[in-house]
Amino acid sequence: xxxxxxxxxxxxxxxxxxxxxxxxxxxxxxxxxxxxxxxxxxxxxxxxxxxxxxxxxxxxxxxxxxxxxxxxxxxxxxxxxxxxxxxxxxxxxxxxxxxxxxxxxxxxxxxxxxxxxxxxxxxxxxxxxxxxxxxxxxxxxxxxxxxxxxxxxxxxxxxxxxxxxxxxxxxxxxxx
Amino acid sequence: xxxxxxxxxxxxxxxxxxxxxxxxxxxxxxxxxxxxxxxxxxxxxxxxxxxxxxxxxxxxxxxxxxxxxxxxxxxxxxxxxxxxxxxxxxxxxxxxxxxxxxxxxxxxxxxxxxxxxxxxxxxxxxxxxxxxxxxxxxxxxxxxxxxxxxxxxxxxxxxxxxxxxxxxxxxxxxxxxxxxxxxxxxxxxxxxxxxxxxxxxxxxxxxxxxxxxxxxxxxxxxxxxxxxxxxxxxxxxxxxxxxxxxxxxxxxxxxxxxxxxxxxxxxxxxxxxxxxxxxxxxxxxxxxxxxxxxxxxxxxxxxxxxxxxxxxxxxxxxxxxxxxxxxxxxxxxxxxxxxxxxxxxxxxxxxxxxxxxxxxxxxxxxxxxxxxxxxxxxxxxxxxxxxxxxxxxxxxxxxxxxxxxxxxxxxxxxxxxxxxxxxxxxxxxxxxxxxxxxxxxxxxxxxxxxxxxxxxxxxxxxxxxxxxxxxxxxxxxxxxxxxxxxxxxxxxxxxxxxx
Numbered sequence: 001x002x003x004x005x006x007x008x009x010x011x012x013x014x015x016x017x018x019x020x021x022x023x024x025x026x027x028x029x030x031x032x033x034x035x036x037x038x039x040x041x042x043x044x045x046x047x048x049x050x051x052x053x054x055x056x057x058x059x060x061x062x063x064x065x066x067x068x069x070x071x072x073x074x075x076x077x078x079x080x081x082x083x084x085x086x087x088x089x090x091x092x093x094x095x096x097x098x099x100x101x102x103x104x105x106x107x108x109x110x111x112x113x114x115x116x117x118x119x120x121x122x123x124x125x126x127x128x129x130x131x132x133x134x135x136x137x138x139x140x141x142x143x144x145x146x147x148x149x150x151x152x153x154x155x156x157x158x159x160x161x162x163x164x165x166x167x168x169x170x171x172x173x174x175x176x
Numbered sequence: 177x178x179x180x181x182x183x184x185x186x187x188x189x190x191x192x193x194x195x196x197x198x199x200x201x202x203x204x205x206x207x208x209x210x211x212x213x214x215x216x217x218x219x220x221x222x223x224x225x226x227x228x229x230x231x232x233x234x235x236x237x238x239x240x241x242x243x244x245x246x247x248x249x250x251x252x253x254x255x256x257x258x259x260x261x262x263x264x265x266x267x268x269x270x271x272x273x274x275x276x277x278x279x280x281x282x283x284x285x286x287x288x289x290x291x292x293x294x295x296x297x298x299x300x301x302x303x304x305x306x307x308x309x310x311x312x313x314x315x316x317x318x319x320x321x322x323x324x325x326x327x328x329x330x331x332x333x334x335x336x337x338x339x340x341x342x343x344x345x346x347x348x349x350x351x352x353x354x355x356x357x358x359x360x361x362x363x364x365x366x367x368x369x370x371x372x373x374x375x376x377x378x379x380x381x382x383x384x385x386x387x388x389x390x391x392x393x394x395x396x397x398x399x400x401x402x403x404x405x406x407x408x409x410x411x412x413x414x415x416x417x418x419x420x421x422x423x424x425x426x427x428x429x430x431x432x433x434x435x436x437x438x439x440x441x442x443x444x445x446x447x448x449x450x451x452x453x454x455x456x457x458x459x460x461x462x463x464x465x466x467x468x469x470x471x472x473x474x475x476x477x478x479x480x481x482x483x484x485x486x487x488x489x490x491x492x493x494x495x496x497x498x499x500x501x502x503x504x505x506x507x508x509x510x511x512x513x514x515x516x517x518x519x520x521x522x523x524x525x526x527x528x529x530x531x532x533x534x535x536x537x538x539x540x541x542x543x544x545x546x547x548x549x550x551x552x553x554x555x556x557x558x559x560x561x562x563x564x565x566x567x568x569x570x571x572x573x574x575x576x577x578x579x580x581x582x583x584x585x586x587x588x589x590x591x592x593x594x595x596x597x598x599x600x601x602x603x604x605x606x607x608x609x610x611x612x613x614x615x616x617x618x619x620x621x622x623x624x625x626x627x628x629x630x631x632x633x634x635x636x637x638x639x640x641x642x643x644x645x646x647x648x649x650x651x652x653x654x655x656x657x658x659x660x661x662x663x664x665x666x667x668x669x670x671x672x673x674x675x
Contacts, residue, residue, distance in 0.1 A: 069350035135566030
């Protein structure tokens, strides 16, 4: 159990775990924004930023949005670089980042699996995985919850509200 | 007095049995959403929105807005009992609420929080009742230039009021505008920024962004804090409620101040979160005993809760009258209006009286129902937090995925939700504000259309924005907000030089 992190950075707390500085992610996000800004500007130039006979063209408004985004992202990137050496702001500690990835990676796998297998089976597997791996639940309760939750969603969405959810080969085999 | 007639008519719309049932469902779902980490007002409503597509719009908005009130109430429960803010706007409530719970005064803290939420909301609804029709009538005369000026003011207020670095506020906002521009340009029919990917044709839906940014992002943040819920229990007996209520009137000035702060921050898009912090700060500064704050001072619970609820409620005022939401949650409700085929803005008050006044009446009723529900059911909600996070977390991920999928029945949206989730986590860690991103994504098309229409009227001259006193003063105010951080810095410099 860690103390609630205030996110203010600078203080790595009592933990011995190494802390990652915020400057790396800061620069990466800023450069990402710059890249997006360039994409916006390039495509605005393609569709035209001037006037046509019937008024401003499609790129007229986004072009300026792109310019401002470029300026803001560029400013953040440059000021991060300028304070690179003296920067002590902490992004997160190692013992904080590990659980984040423990969540993120299964989530990504879950979403990718959804594309092929529909929503029900991956949901059941995701819940079972977390309950076994992180909750140390016994099999009976794990099976009950991981089968019960998707079943409940099936009843609420498909039967009650008539909203179809993605289904895969297994549901097709069962005739849905 | 026309307002009162309309309001009574609204009560007759809202007081039907099905609508009262939707209200109750909404409140209960809302409190649940408010209590659970990773689900909040904005993404909770976004997830449930697709289920209302076939409902009658009045019942749908009553249910969804009640989810919002419920979430506002629910946030206080976890802050006070568990020291975990269920919602960002209840962070300030933990400062004094949790110490009170530690001293065994959890019941008093909860009663005070719920009651002050109710008071804040009530004042804000009264404000909406009388101000909204006036504002709507006034806004009927707005042309495209006025609309753009108001939208500009909304966005400039973000720059002026945010605590985050200006460059990051601007960057988040422009990212929202850029994403909103992707896809088919509705004016010229041209494709923009799709780079040949057909999935980008319909652009980015803000509902997906909201579910990802606030839902998945929040789950990742919660993981980081390594949550083990260890909290206090509370049982509210009528006796304690009554005793606490008897002590509350002496804080009338705090209530009044916090309501004023909340309403102001709600109407200008400051939102509930900064309102609650500001109100807490003001209450402490004005207090005769500032030292007692942070150690279980009941005023420290009253002030942020009143302001958060007042802000959350009054955020609907600009949404209904101008079509400009004052908070991300109001933005999601606005998205709902458009999906149900109602054009938000002043014409709503002319063309859909039943809807508008039914909604306003339901705000009165919903908050009364909400107060009763939370006062009577607190122990059960606390029990929800005793469910281990290893169960709650994957279930919430599943709920978010379902919510993202059902918006357009598109798998691509679910993938985008994950992307927005990671962006949300990074933005939160690096102190980029999320609200301007969401509002820009919602208002992007509208702002662009009104800007282009203004430019058409003026043949490309920016002078249309100061062509008459109305648009000129709104535009001037917007520029003032934009320059605010700079002015504040300048006055700080001058002040320090004088010392």
